[in-house]
Amino acid sequence: MSDRASDFRYSTGAAKVPWAAVGEHLNLDDIEAILRFLVQPQQGREADYEAAVVAARRAVADMFATGGPATKLSLDANVAAVEQRAREMLNCKYALFLANATAGFEIAYKFAALKPGDEVICPSITFISTILFPLSQGAKIVFADVDPRTVNMDPADVARKITDRTRMIVPVHIGGYPVDMDPIMDLAREHGIMVLEDAAHAFGAWYKGRAVGTLGHFGAYSMHEVKNITACGEGGLLVTDDDTYGPVLSLARYVGLDLSQQIPNWLYDVVCLPSEKGYAVPGNYSVTEIQAVVLLSQMQRLEQIIAKRREHAHYLNERLAEVEGILTPPSDTDEIKPTWHLYLLEIDPGVVGADVQALKAKLTEKGVTNIPHFAPLYKFQLLHQLGYDHDAIAASCPNTEEVFNHRFTHLPLYPLTFEQVEYMADAVIEAVEELKAGK
Numbered sequence: 139m140s141d142r143a144s145d146f147r148y149s150t151g152a153a154k155v156p157w158a159a160v161g162e163h164l165n166l167d168d169i170e171a172i173l174r175f176l177v178q179p180q181q182g183r184e185a186d187y188e189a190a191v192v193a194a195r196r197a198v199a200d201m202f203a204t205g206g207p208a209t210k211l212s213l214d215a216n217v218a219a220v221e222q223r224a225r226e227m228l229n230c231k232y233a234l235f236l237a238n239a240t241a242g243f244e245i246a247y248k249f250a251a252l253k254p255g256d257e258v259i260c261p262s263i264t265f266i267s268t269i270l271f272p273l274s275q276g277a278k279i280v281f282a283d284v285d286p287r288t289v290n291m292d293p294a295d296v297a298r299k300i301t302d303r304t305r306m307i308v309p310v311h312i313g314g315y316p317v318d319m320d321p322i323m324d325l326a327r328e329h330g331i332m333v334l335e336d337a338a339h340a341f342g343a344w345y346k347g348r349a350v351g352t353l354g355h356f357g358a359y360s361m362h363e364v365k366n367i368t369a370c371g372e373g374g375l376l377v378t379d380d381d382t383y384g385p386v387l388s389l390a391r392y393v394g395l396d397l398s399q400q401i402p403n404w405l406y407d408v409v410c411l412p413s414e415k416g417y418a419v420p421g422n423y424s425v426t427e428i429q430a431v432v433l434l435s436q437m438q439r440l441e442q443i444i445a446k447r448r449e450h451a452h453y454l455n456e457r458l459a460e461v462e463g464i465l466t467p468p469s470d471t472d473e474i475k476p477t478w479h480l481y482l483l484e485i486d487p488g489v490v491g492a493d494v495q496a497l498k499a500k501l502t503e504k505g506v507t508n509i510p511h512f513a514p515l516y517k518f519q520l521l522h523q524l525g526y527d528h529d530a531i532a533a534s535c536p537n538t539e540e541v542f543n544h545r546f547t548h549l550p551l552y553p554l555t556f557e558q559v560e561y562m563a564d565a566v567i568e569a570v571e572e573l574k575a576g577k
């Protein structure tokens with residue numbers, strides 16, 4: 139009898155004939171292919187690189203001689219370890235590691251059981267994935283205007299836009315700067331509305347002593363390759379403290395498969411998810427153990443990464459605050475700690491004598507990457523195709539129009555060297571001074 143347990147999604151104990159449908163394991167060739175992908179040759183050093191690959195392959199072969207391949211590649215101990223670590227870091231009750239933040243939103247929206255005609259209040263400025271699922275359900279997105287100093291959702295405008303059809307509010311912590319959540323949660327309590335935080339940029343941000351993303355009923359973070367930490371290119375975390383939905387998060391991630399229940403002659407049952415209106419149908423948003431291993435490793439570096447970002451951001455703030463016409467973003471305080479995913483650069487076009495589009499063109503000339511800054515979603519064709527009236531929404535979001543067209547863009551912070559950040563500060567100052575001089 140083999141002492142190795144069967145290695146499908148559930149353990150059936152030690153078996154002479156293990157569960158064979160597990161598929162192929164990763165062998166030496168696969169691992170070499172991964173290494174070649176992750177570490178690419180420098181131009182001119184190809185021969186040295188090939189020699190290094192041979193040495194690495196030999197080292198991995200030595201490891202195989204003393205061990206065996208991982209037999210469980212999806213949803214296992216490392217995924218559980220990510221979730222455990224997330225609960226500790228965020229001080230929340232339930233955490234689910236899944237394919238991406240968009241999948242996390244989708245699950246939370248399913249719990250809310252949106253139906254056609256329900257209204258969901260989202261900020262005008264965010265990434266499209268914040269609103270895709272409610273749109274797919276025929277719900278109506280109501281765009282809240284932004285606070286011009288943070289480009290985050292303005293709670294005062296949310297209050298104006300609540301109706302008796304409002305089912306959800308979705309604050310988005312743009313660039314990792316916390317939305318002012320107290321007034322949002324007050325409104326939610328007053329009107330019985332569910333709050334889903336789009337914390338895609340905000341894993342590791344703090345608001346008044348609590349982790350951003352755990353302040354609403356649900357929060358979802360992104361571990362996509364362009365976020366502060368990544369789960370091998372894609373990944374997300376959904377968190378909640380809710381005792382109805384929290385215990386079924388893993389059913390929501392993987393097809394409603396419930397190992398705690400069996401049907402006759404079969405090992406498991408498949409169940410619906412609870413929702414505000416009865417039941418919701420689950421989907422498949424699984425992640426791999428390899429993603430989990432990478433994310434666990436990066437989670438250990440998160441504080442260091444945010445500290446470096448903060449150092450760069452505070453340096454930019456010091457330099458740019460000296461310049462008339464530049465509005466610097468708020469620095470860290472005891473209560474508000476952003477993740478500094480992006481640096482919000484804002485100008486006063488009245489003082490500079492030109493708007494941010496002219497500034498961006500100058501920065502490009504000076505070799506400073508021009509991040510395509512977040513556009514108001516109602517400008518995208520997708521919304522137009524679904525019948526949204528651009529002009530009417532723009533009229534209801536005056537700050538959005540002003541900041542997008544004239545005032546803000548984002549700058550990168552990491553992983554830049556100090557010299558690059560210094561160059562960026564010089565370039566921004568030079569560009570603004572040139573614009574002021576009419577050049």
Ligand SMILES: Cc1ncc(COP(=O)(O)O)c(C=O)c1O
Pocket residue numbers: 237238239240241264265267268310336338339359360361362373374
């Ligand atoms: C504000 C915002 N929300 C959501 C997402 C989606 O994240 P994911 O790619 O993990 O689904 C992004 C991704 O860039 C984002 O910028």
